[in-house]
Each structure stands twice: as C-alpha cells, then as structure tokens.
Amino acid sequence: MKIELELAAQRLREHDKILILTHKNPDGDTLGSGFGLYYGLKQLGKQVYLRNSDELPAKFSYFYDSQMTAEFEPDYIVSVDVGDTKLLGTKLEQYADKIDLCIDHHVSNTLYAKETYLDGAASSVSEILFFLLELLGIWFDEQIANCLYTGLVTDTGCFKFSNTGVKTHLAAARLIEFGADYERINRDMFETKSFARIALERMVLDGMEFYFDRRCAYVLVTRAMMEEAGADYTTFDGISAITRQIEGVDVGLTLREIGADDYKISVRTSAAVNASELCRKFDGGGHVRAAGCTLKGNIADVKRKLLAAAQEMLGSR
Numbered sequence: 001m002k003i004e005l006e007l008a009a010q011r012l013r014e015h016d017k018i019l020i021l022t023h024k025n026p027d028g029d030t031l032g033s034g035f036g037l038y039y040g041l042k043q044l045g046k047q048v049y050l051r052n053s054d055e056l057p058a059k060f061s062y063f064y065d066s067q068m069t070a071e072f073e074p075d076y077i078v079s080v081d082v083g084d085t086k087l088l089g090t091k092l093e094q095y096a097d098k099i100d101l102c103i104d105h106h107v108s109n110t111l112y113a114k115e116t117y118l119d120g121a122a123s124s125v126s127e128i129l130f131f132l133l134e135l136l137g138i139w140f141d142e143q144i145a146n147c148l149y150t151g152l153v154t155d156t157g158c159f160k161f162s163n164t165g166v167k168t169h170l171a172a173a174r175l176i177e178f179g180a181d182y183e184r185i186n187r188d189m190f191e192t193k194s195f196a197r198i199a200l201e202r203m204v205l206d207g208m209e210f211y212f213d214r215r216c217a218y219v220l221v222t223r224a225m226m227e228e229a230g231a232d233y234t235t236f237d238g239i240s241a242i243t244r245q246i247e248g249v250d251v252g253l254t255l256r257e258i259g260a261d262d263y264k265i266s267v268r269t270s271a272a273v274n275a276s277e278l279c280r281k282f283d284g285g286g287h288v289r290a291a292g293c294t295l296k297g298n299i300a301d302v303k304r305k306l307l308a309a310a311q312e313m314l315g316s317r
C-alpha cells in the first residue's frame with residue numbers, strides 16, 4: 001500500500017529498533033539515503049543498523065559509522081532505493097517478505113513492502129530523505145548533509161539528468177548550508193578516475209558497435225575485460241552513461257558479463273525512447289531514461305534479443 005510522507009515519518013517515530021536495507025551493488029543513493037536515515041534516527045535515540053548484501057565500497061567510506069552495531073532485534077524494517085526484492089541480493093533476500101516500509105523513487109517499484117512511500121518524480125531517495133528528515137525534526141549535521149548530498153549528485157549525474165528538479169536544487173542548497181562538502185564530493189564522484197577506470201573506458205570505446213543508423217550504441221564488457229583493467233563493479237559505475245554522450249544515439253545498451261552466459265544490461269536512452277519500457281520486456285525496470293535488466297544465454301542470443309527490442313522501440317517513434 002502506498003502511503004504519504006507524513007505517515008512514513010510517523011511510522012519511523014513509532015519504532016525504536018530499526019533495520020535499514022539497501023540494494024546490492026550499492027550506489028551513492030542507496031547508501032547516501034540509507035546512512036542519512038541511519039544518522040537521523042540515531043539522533044532520535046533509536047537503535048539502527050544498515051545492511052547490504054555486498055561489501056561497502058571504499059569510495060563511500062565517509063558514510064560509515066565504526067560504532068554501528070547489529071546487537072538488537074529489529075522491530076521495523078525499512079528499505080531505501082530498492083525497487084524490487086530481487087535487488088536485495090543473497091544476504092538480504094531473507095527479508096524480502098518482512099519489509100515494513102519502502103522508500104523509493106523507481107516508477108517500476110513492485111510495492112513488495114507492507115507500506116511504500118514512492119515518489120517517482122524525485123531525483124533520488126536522498127532527495128526524499130531530506131524532506132522526510134525535516135518532517136522528523138532532525139538537525140542536519142555535516143555527516144547527514146554529506147550522505148544526502150552524495151546521493152543527490154550521483155543519481156542526477158551532478159544535476160545534469162532530466163530527473164533533476166526544483167526540489168533537488170532546493171534540497172542541495174540547504175545541504176550545502178548545513179555543511180555538505182560539495183567540492184570534495186563532486187571531485188571524488190565525478191572527476192577523479194582510477195587507472196582501472198581509464199583502462200576500462202579505453203576498452204569500452206574500442207569495442208563499441210553501432211546499429212540502426214547509429215541510433216543504437218552497443219557495448220559488451222566481459223569478465224576478462226574487467227580483469228584485464230583491474231576493475232570491479234564500482235569501477236563500472238557510470239560506464240553505461242558513455243553511450244548516451246554520443247550524438248544521435250537514442251538507445252545505449254551496455255552489457256556486463258556477470259557469470260557464464262549471464263549478463264547484466266544497463267539501458268540509457270534519449271527522450272525518444274522509454275528505457276524502463278524496453279527493460280520490462282526482459283523482466284527488468286527502472287527509470288524513463290535509465291533502466292536495467294538481466295539476461296541469460298549465449299551472447300549471440302542475448303545480443304539479438306536486445307537489438308530486436310531496441311529496434312522495435314526505435315521503430316515506434
């Protein structure tokens with residue numbers, strides 16, 4: 001059931017032992033909103049713990065609380081930025097049918113939680129969290145400001161994507177006022193690239209293929225390429241955006257081999273194509289211009305299916 005933000009705030013106020021769940025392969029928004037909520041609830045004197053199926057990436061280490069302890073039985077379970085229980089990952093799937101509240105901005109959210117606050121117009125869950133913590137009367141210290149600001153900028157490509165709205169900028173302005181270290185965060189998130197990242201980008205550009213009058217760009221990143229570049233999934237973050245930087249490209253398909261005959265696909269589109277709609281054909285989802293799905297099978301079949309779907313989407317415009 002969908003609920004209003006005021007009720008979500010009330011639910012959080014009513015509970016004292018709260019577990020926060022974030023999505024696998026964590027990004028700046030799921031961790032930024034998760035830790036923003038974590039520190040906000042700590043301020044209210046609650047016991048809080050945040051979990052992820054994967055190891056937490058080093059680049060977000062400034063979020064972490066070395067004092068965080070799981071030594072309590074939660075009486076309330078909240079998920080942030082998790083559009084589907086499939087995204088909880090192996091370590092958290094045990095909670096799939098036990099989630100009390102989901103706070104999300106994915107239009108494809110499957111409404112798996114007992115109650116859901118969903119704002120598909122919000123740039124990020126971190127944006128939602130800014131207004132939620134305000135309702136809870138939290139004092140925004142630097143730590144909370146840094147967490148939420150990171151989520152805002154990573155999900156909007158530093159305020160460049162179409163999901164950036166008036167509320168995004170309002171929240172960001174307030175977060176800067178509260179001490180968000182925007183210069184360092186933006187440099188760390190967008191400017192600084194590891195050698196592994198540069199090596200991977202070089203391979204991606206080299207192997208890029210174009211279809212349908214160059215309206216579709218296709219990129220395949222194999223495990224061998226990842227290994228050669230010395231890259232892990234955090235290095236990969238944002239690689240799919242490269243396809244959309246190319247003039248005339250309406251659909252960017254970026255495939256990452258995650259196992260034998262197992263591919264994770266990131267779809268990036270221009271205004272001409274709905275990425276979420278394309279991914280739904282393969283049981284995936286996401287946002288209008290950025291969505292994802294997974295496909296199993298040999299690469300030739302996977303590629304054929306994806307290109308056919310892309311062609312269909314392009315043909316209908």
Ligand SMILES: [Mn+2]
Binds near residue numbers: 029030105123124125
């Ligand atoms: Mn998000």
